[in-house]
Amino acid sequence: MYLRKAVYNLVLLSCFAIGAFRPVCAEAVNDYNIALRLYSHHQIADALKVVNRQIRIAPGFGPAYALRANIYCAQDKNILAIKDIEKAVALEGSDKNPDYYEIAARAHYQNGDPLSAIKALDRAIKIDPAGDLYYRVRSKMWTILKDDKKALADANCAIRVQKPQVTANYKTRGDIYMHMGKYDLAAADYTAAIDRVPRKNGLDVDFEKYYSSRALAYEKLGKKDLAAKDKARVQSVVKEGWGAFLYDDAKKD
Incomplete structure (x- = not known):
């Protein structure tokens, strides 16, 4: 970061x-x-x-x-x-x-x-006061101090002032909602992050953490099918990606 x-x-x-x-x-x-x-x-x-x-x-x-x-x-x-x-x-x-x-x-x-x-x-x-990064990092500090109210307030500020929209801000707020047990709001923020993830060569950049987090939120909501789809998406792209290519070569050695 x-x-x-x-x-x-x-x-x-x-x-x-x-x-x-x-x-x-x-x-x-x-x-x-x-x-x-x-x-x-x-x-x-x-x-x-x-x-x-x-x-x-x-x-x-x-x-x-x-x-x-x-x-x-x-x-x-x-x-x-x-x-x-x-x-x-x-x-x-x-x-x-x-x-x-x-x-x-x-x-x-x-x-x-x-x-x-x-x-x-x-x-x-x-x-x-328009620097979304500073609010996001401060939000994480409040989370460490177990002050979810202040953490959420700063995460909201980060999203309000961001230009352009930053995926990490939604991920941060989603994590706070997860910690608060508001799994539906967490899933919505992870979806917002996924929708805003930059694409490179047809693949999502840093996509795993967003889909994995949303899968966990879906599991908490009892939406097993949606959770399974997110997990499958992560695995399918990993298997087809460069990392899997290197991993397969390593296994052969």
């Missing part, structure tokens, strides 16, 4: 910072771009080496600290990640980049502190 979003936002933030805040030497920009590319390809240790060098060259470049915070999160070095986000915020301003607070929320969550994660997401939402 975090990696793809974080990389995208860091690219935007780097362009914004380079162009709008302070000049950054070409060597530092090159190092930052290399580190960002390494991070996006999950080459975490190499990315850390390069971004450390970049920070030594240009210690006033806020997005570099945000990138390193993401790297530290990937390494489960959450305290270091939080410190780097604090540095990025100090450099760029506390009301500039809501995604910095999302990174902080991840670090707090991984550090076993969902309440601090919520506070970070509060800041993100204050900056960008």
Whole structure:
């Protein structure tokens, strides 16, 4: 969830910072771009080496600290990640980049502190009240804290502000309804997610979790036939897909 979003936002933030805040030497920009590319390809240790060098060259470049915070999160070095986000915020301003607070929320969550994660997401939402991701993540924090009412309120907010519509928002609310025992509403949200799943090469992207979740909701509702159809759909596509091809090859070896 975090990696793809974080990389995208860091690219935007780097362009914004380079162009709008302070000049950054070409060597530092090159190092930052290399580190960002390494991070996006999950080459975490190499990315850390390069971004450390970049920070030594240009210690006033806020997005570099945000990138390193993401790297530290990937390494489960959450305290270091939080410190780097604090540095990025100090450099760029506390009301500039809501995604910095999302990174902080991840670090707090991984550090076993969902309440601090919520506070970070509060800041993100204050900056960008139309950011559906922040509501969705905060909803998950409330779920961890077993506050279904607040979790549902945030999930509703995510769906209300989303542009374009995001399948994960419906999945999140469906999961809350499942936890609350409202299986009919959960099934409806999983259906909404399925209807909005992007298609690629004729196959649903990340379809399994939506159909599997809806199958469970149907089972809770006693709709065994519908549950069986969803399970069969998952299995049929898995068997025909690339993963099954690799699995069959593995079995032959």
